Amino acid sequence: MIPTPDLSHLTSRDFDKVYEPAEDTFLLLDALEQDEKHIQAQKPNVCLEIGSGSGCVTTMLAKIVGATNAVFFTTDINSYACQVTQRTGRYNHVSTIESIQTSLVESLLPRLSHAVDILCFNPPYAVTPPEEVGSHGIEAAWAGGIDGRQVIDELLPFIPQLLSPQGIFYLLLINENRPTEVAEIMRTGYNMQAEIMMERRAGRERQYILKIQRPV
Numbered sequence: 001m002i003p004t005p006d007l008s009h010l011t012s013r014d015f016d017k018v019y020e021p022a023e024d025t026f027l028l029l030d031a032l033e034q035d036e037k038h039i040q041a042q043k044p045n046v047c048l049e050i051g052s053g054s055g056c057v058t059t060m061l062a063k064i065v066g067a068t069n070a071v072f073f074t075t076d077i078n079s080y081a082c083q084v085t086q087r088t089g090r091y092n093h094v095s096t097i098e099s100i101q102t103s104l105v106e107s108l109l110p111r112l113s114h115a116v117d118i119l120c121f122n123p124p125y126a127v128t129p130p131e132e133v134g135s136h137g138i139e140a141a142w143a144g145g146i147d148g149r150q151v152i153d154e155l156l157p158f159i160p161q162l163l164s165p166q167g168i169f170y171l172l173l174i175n176e177n178r179p180t181e182v183a184e185i186m187r188t189g190y191n192m193q194a195e196i197m198m199e200r201r202a203g204r205e206r207q208y209i210l211k212i213q214r215p216v
């Protein structure tokens with residue numbers, strides 16, 4: 001069992017500016033842990049987390065893959081999250097994280113075309129007024145606009161271009177995002193395989209991990 005990354009270097013002042021790991025984060029960690037052997041067998045070279053926040057997920061992924069066995073890219077629209085991601089990595093002896101402040105994968109394509117072996121995203125998924133989407137501060141952690149899908153839907157068209165032939169995408173969703181509809185979009189619109197691999201109730205939310213990859 002891989003221990004959850006140590007975040008004791010972060011204080012409540014940090015969490016005023018960056019998303020504090022919560023049940024959604026832990027569901028994503030559990031999905032990675034469940035697939036640990038499969039991920040290791042795949043020997044990933046390039047891992048990417050979009051919206052890395054505290055850096056907890058990427059640090060855990062680096063522990064699974066081996067910190068020096070791959071390059072770990074992260075993006076976040078919030079510059080403070082990029083700094084904190086690096087700090088969390090170093091605090092947990094992972095110094096191979098490259099954090100980039102950008103929206104989704106804007107500054108990584110076409111460079112990373114068909115190169116990403118493991119992709120993770122715990123997106124801003126809350127249903128909010130559409131005009132709340134697009135902040136560069138802490139609000140970006142949750143504001144998902146209509147159906148909580150605005151940021152998610154913006155990313156979906158890039159998935160086939162990003163993933164390597166054996167690449168896997170772990171995407172966290174909640175009920176309001178209509179996970180079965182997202183899976184159907186990936187199947188029929190982008191010819192990908194998509195299945196709900198985990199689900200869990202967290203307070204009033206029902207959370208899901210959608211696992212997306214090319215058909216075998």
Ligand SMILES: C[S@@+](CC[C@H](N)C(=O)[O-])C[C@H]1O[C@@H](n2cnc3c(N)ncnc32)[C@H](O)[C@@H]1O
Nearest residue numbers: 019025051052053076077078103104122140141
């Ligand atoms: C729910 S938080 C998840 C943080 C962290 N990955 C975790 O699981 O604890 C969503 C993150 O996505 C980032 N984000 C929101 N919109 C984004 C965008 N367009 N591009 C990149 N990151 C974005 C937020 O700043 C926030 O850090």
